[in-house]
Amino acid sequence: MKPAQTRYRRPHPGTQPDYNYPPYASTQKRCPTQPLIVPPQTLSEITGPIFGHDDIKPTDNDLTRQHNGEPIGERIIVSGRVLDENSRPVPHTLVEIWQANAAGRYPHKTDQHNAPLDPNFSGAGRTMTDAEGRYRFITIRPGEYPWRNHYNAWRPAHIHFSLFGPAFLTRMVTQMYFPGDPLLPYDPMYNCIANEAARARLIGVFDWENTIPEQALGYRFDIVLRGREETPMEKMP
Amino acid sequence: MSLYATGHQTVGPYLHIGLNWLVTPEIAPRGIAGERFTIQGRLVDGDGDGVNDGLIEIWQANAQGKYAHPEDRQKKPIEKGWRGFGRVATDARGGFRFRTIKPGPVPGPNGEPQAPHLVVSVFMRGMLKHLATRMYFPDEPANARDPVLKLVPAARRATLIARKKGKSALEWNVILQGRQETAFFDF
Numbered sequence: 001m002k003p004a005q006t007r008y009r010r011p012h013p014g015t016q017p018d019y020n021y022p023p024y025a026s027t028q029k030r031c032p033t034q035p036l037i038v039p040p041q042t043l044s045e046i047t048g049p050i051f052g053h054d055d056i057k058p059t060d061n062d063l064t065r066q067h068n069g070e071p072i073g074e075r076i077i078v079s080g081r082v083l084d085e086n087s088r089p090v091p092h093t094l095v096e097i098w099q100a101n102a103a104g105r106y107p108h109k110t111d112q113h114n115a116p117l118d119p120n121f122s123g124a125g126r127t128m129t130d131a132e133g134r135y136r137f138i139t140i141r142p143g144e145y146p147w148r149n150h151y152n153a154w155r156p157a158h159i160h161f162s163l164f165g166p167a168f169l170t171r172m173v174t175q176m177y178f179p180g181d182p183l184l185p186y187d188p189m190y191n192c193i194a195n196e197a198a199r200a201r202l203i204g205v206f207d208w209e210n211t212i213p214e215q216a217l218g219y220r221f222d223i224v225l226r227g228r229e230e231t232p233m234e235k236m237p
Numbered sequence: 238m239s240l241y242a243t244g245h246q247t248v249g250p251y252l253h254i255g256l257n258w259l260v261t262p263e264i265a266p267r268g269i270a271g272e273r274f275t276i277q278g279r280l281v282d283g284d285g286d287g288v289n290d291g292l293i294e295i296w297q298a299n300a301q302g303k304y305a306h307p308e309d310r311q312k313k314p315i316e317k318g319w320r321g322f323g324r325v326a327t328d329a330r331g332g333f334r335f336r337t338i339k340p341g342p343v344p345g346p347n348g349e350p351q352a353p354h355l356v357v358s359v360f361m362r363g364m365l366k367h368l369a370t371r372m373y374f375p376d377e378p379a380n381a382r383d384p385v386l387k388l389v390p391a392a393r394r395a396t397l398i399a400r401k402k403g404k405s406a407l408e409w410n411v412i413l414q415g416r417q418e419t420a421f422f423d424f
Contacts, residue, residue, distance in 0.1 A: 015242065015244060016245055016366060017245055019365065024247070024365065027363050029363070030413050030414075031414075032368065033414050034393070037389055038422070038423050039388050039422055040346040040384070042346060045369075047304040049305075049320055085241065085242055097255060098252070098256075106251040110290070111251060123255075124255045168369075169424055171358055173367065193244040199244065201243060223243050224243045225242060225243070226242045227240075227242075
């Protein structure tokens with residue numbers, strides 16, 4: 001029994017990080033040192049977990065309404081589409097996000113940064129994409145924060161995104177950055193993507209259309225998951 | 238028109254904030270058929286230290302060898318309540334633990350059956366893109382013929398096979414570097 005579909009594409013050179021990336025010091029003791037093994041894609045990898053609306057609450061996409069009061073910070077709308085490499089929407093897939101508060105602090109036991117916690121902000125959200133692959137979060141703009149990777153190291157403002165897509169092979173965790181952030185040129189995470197255009201796609205775009213007057217700025221962040229090879233035999237929609 | 242996939246980025250040290258809500262250490266709810274195992278192990282870095290900010294995700298078929306997914310078109314039963322997904326974070330010593338059933342054989346390339354296995358994603362701070370690996374079961378004759386396991390150099394195959402620690406207990410460690418380095422895949 002051969003798989004009915006074509007295989008998932010290999011990454012385009014320069015568009016994905018290497019495991020061993022010395023500027024991000026923690027990779028040095030954690031990256032594999034033996035060559036990775038490249039097996040065929042089997043039924044185990046072209047399938048993957050499926051989540052639904054029963055797994056989340058409809059309000060889980062609003063990070064400003066998780067406590068009695070409103071969080072401190074600039075309210076923003078982060079929305080976009082999840083597509084595959086063939087430009088087709090990825091519908092009904094789980095999107096998870098997490099981020100620091102407006103002062104650049106995470107409510108986490110290992111975050112010792114001397115910036116205030118916000119009792120009205122936990123910093124986690126989740127949603128499902130709709131039939132056209134669209135998602136939308138309401139949150140606050142996260143703050144920058146220091147880390148110990150190198151002298152005077154600061155992370156640019158960012159939101160972590162976790163996506164599943166339709167298969168084990170489409171699983172992805174990424175980060176969205178903000179346009180014009182002066183810390184981006186110094187950030188090893190951002191710079192671990194060698195291809196300049198691919199790197200720039202990690203930056204959300206100011207989104208006037210989704211900006212709500214007198215309420216919240218909009219940012220658009222479209223995400224592309226691995227897609228399948230296209231063959232002339234494939235039926236087009 | 239084709240696009241390139243968005244670049245992966247690390248989960249960072251505060252991954253639990255976003256991901257712990259879906260922690261699923263019991264992959265097979267009560268009533269799901271199959272031989273039950275507790276699997277525990279450690280995620281260990283190049284210094285031999287436990288990784289305390291890691292997360293493991295598991296994807297597997299049920300005991301009949303059927304995935305809860307529309308692209309698995311085998312005519313095999315699937316129980317209500319079966320998803321086949323697990324997620325566990327590592328503890329302060331890098332330890333992880335989950336309970337599940339041994340999956341049945343699923344078809345491999347050209348239809349030859351694969352040995353029972355779990356597919357595993359490994360996430361952590363210090364890793365820019367998650368790792369993919371597999372866990373196989375001990376005392377399983379099908380391991381010798383498994384089409385993926387046989388691509389792994391013979392000396393490294395044991396890193397993918399859990400060790401028996403009791404009647405229904407298995408140990409499987411994920412070693413990131415060194416002599417016992419786990420075999421990782423790039424599918």
